[in-house]
Amino acid sequence: MAKVLVIEDEAIVASLIMRLLTKADIAADEVNDLAGAREKLITPDDYAAIILDRQLPDGDGIELLHELQKHPTLKQVPVIFNTALERPEEVRQGVDAGAYWYLTKPIDPKMMLSVVKAAMEHYLLAREASKNLNRALRTNQFLLEGKYRIHTVEEARQMAEGLSLLCPDPDRAWLGLSEMLLNAVEHGNLKITYDDKTRLMLAGEYQDEIQRRQKDPRLMQAYVDVEVVRKADFTRITITDQGDGFDWQNYLEFSVERALDPHGRGIAMTRQASFDRVEYVGCGNTVVLTMEKKI
Structure with a gap:
């Protein structure tokens, strides 16, 4: 079953996100730092989206995004920043780094669920398409x-x-x-x-x-x-x-x-x-x- 990984060190914010996802019947795991995230992501097929804070105890979440972009499988998983860093240059930095979306705190529940659902759908469609392409008989190659x-x-x-x-x-x-x-x-x-x-x-x-x-x-x-x-x-x-x-x-x-x-x-x-x-x-x-x- 596809899940969402929530990487958030503020307990109240993490709890709110987890409640929103649970209410929407979306399975999720929660960690509060980059080290925990790296441990969870050892099995990449588990996650169809990642909700990532930028200001974490052991570093900037954008560091993890850069790592994911270099991974042969995890680079396909949509990353949604959810952060208090909302200055135009900070938003631009996250978007340019390859984030699927950039949300700012405080959380807008409707926006959060809408983006998460769209990200998961995008990932699952892309993964299925990739499997179909790998299985396809290339009879139209001529x-x-x-x-x-x-x-x-x-x-x-x-x-x-x-x-x-x-x-x-x-x-x-x-x-x-x-x-x-x-x-x-x-x-x-x-x-x-x-x-x-x-x-x-x-x-x-x-x-x-x-x-x-x-x-x-x-x-x-x-x-x-x-x-x-x-x-x-x-x-x-x-x-x-x-x-x-x-x-x-x-x-x-x-x-x-x-x-x-x-x-x-x-x-x-x-x-x-x-x-x-x-x-x-x-x-x-x-x-x-x-x-x-x-x-």
Whole structure:
């Protein structure tokens, strides 16, 4: 069973987090320093998310994050900072170090649960996708050009797995493809705005709203077109939805202002950790992803 590791030295804060997780039926372990965390993390498959304080008795939690980023397995586990360090430069430091999210004290229960659930879902989907990629028969390895069309969130997830096999680094490609394809369906075709998603996630209603909109006769016929071109030294994937586009320039980099929202980092993560080039066209309803083959 997937669990959360809570690393927090303030007894009252740790107790509050553990009660929130227990009430939400999320299993968790609690430790109060970096040494205890390192001991718990010896078995990496146990944890689907880590809630990490920065000011701990034996060091800054960011030290542990740097260690996790170098670990072949633990680097995949989302780390959520929960700390009193909230100056813009401190938030930027945590985000740049690779934190999945950065929350500040005092705890906002709705925000905490929303981010934890999203982080765990992201990790479990990524782990399952990795297993599927490792088992897949690469019968499409000979494909040079292809066109696809999808409609739903589930199809977007399936397409991300399939398309990643056409890229030089499938595991790395899956991250960006899943983010960009889901964005195309959810924000493009289903017209869920940034503010809509924030509100729905905090209310625990986001997935229900997606299902409702996918059944809406006005929206259910919308589709996302995907084109793939494979060359000897790169793979290029173009994703086009039928939405009105968006102000994509504001999402290319991690934003300190959005760091405290429960979402909004997918495009920046795709640029930083997945594809070598992420290029939007026109109003933003078309994105071109390019991954180069490393020699």
